Amino acid sequence: MSISRFLHEFRPLFRMLDEPLRGAPTLYSFPHRSFLADPFLPSPTTVHPALDLTEEGDNYVVEAELPGVKKENIDISVGDGGRSVTIQGRTSSRPSRSGDISGSTTESSTTQGEGAGTGAVVSSSETPSNQLTTERLYSGTSSFTRTVWLPRSVDSSKITAKLTDGVLTLRAPKMEDKESIKINVD
Template sequence: MERKTKTNAAAKETSLAKATSPFAWFDEVDRWFDSFRRNFEDRFWGGPLARVTGPEAPVREPLVDLIDKGSEFAVRAELPGVAKEDVDLTVTSDGIEIRAESKRSREENEKDYFYSERTYQAFQRVLSFPEEVKADLASATLKDGILEVRIPKKEPTPEKKPVKVPVD
């Protein structure tokens, strides 16, 4: 037999209100994932991952394009807010590694207040080339947050032209 309490009544009202919203199940799925993450962190690391990894933001994979230009490969990577001095680029005969890190801080002192902001972002991406390249002839430029790397192939292949196919 169920005891009627204010808590049970409030819980029923909440679940009824959620049932009327067509997107209520998204909230429920979010709660499940949050619960899973907390249980996982507690079990394997003894608490939130932030305690293990520190306060820094995680390393992100930049969005990239790998383009076959026939005689060379072109790699374009999005590195917003990163200066060229903060990019570490390594090219081998079969792949490329892009690393970048950006740190900024800003402080203002006024008569009645103190203002301080810090940002940190890190990027890392490793790609393999489908053909062997001449790593020692690679060149790179960074403009408007886009890193472009050009790497000549060891044995150039003719550029493949796309063929338009009609759809019936």
């Protein structure tokens, strides 16, 4: 066993021991955790998306900025009798290679002279790769959870959600308050 392979296995340990002395590298453009940070606070890979809550007539409108998040990776739930809306999601900056491995076929035809055509089928297949180790400090995946507390209950069966250009828009109609009675003043 070569010494370089042996030291390669200890690279994360060396990086961890060196970080408090010189700080985390800033060239990776991601938030980093201080050496003395509270370990019970969310990790730097936890995203806290910007969120706006507005009231439009009989609806509450929640707008959350979720750039790079696909609609398949978003979960929305209503709880506490319609008083809270929770938005959960996850992102990954690494492209999935499942579509590349399956192999694709393309057809091309060329015509020559009197219209005689030839068709060529080209298929490409890649062997799946196994990642043995990683050199990056940041894996490219993150998750988020945001809960919005609403002033009044909403009708959860009529909530609509739409993701457009990285902005999630929820429209939640207010629940009719059957217990309150309007009293006229004489």
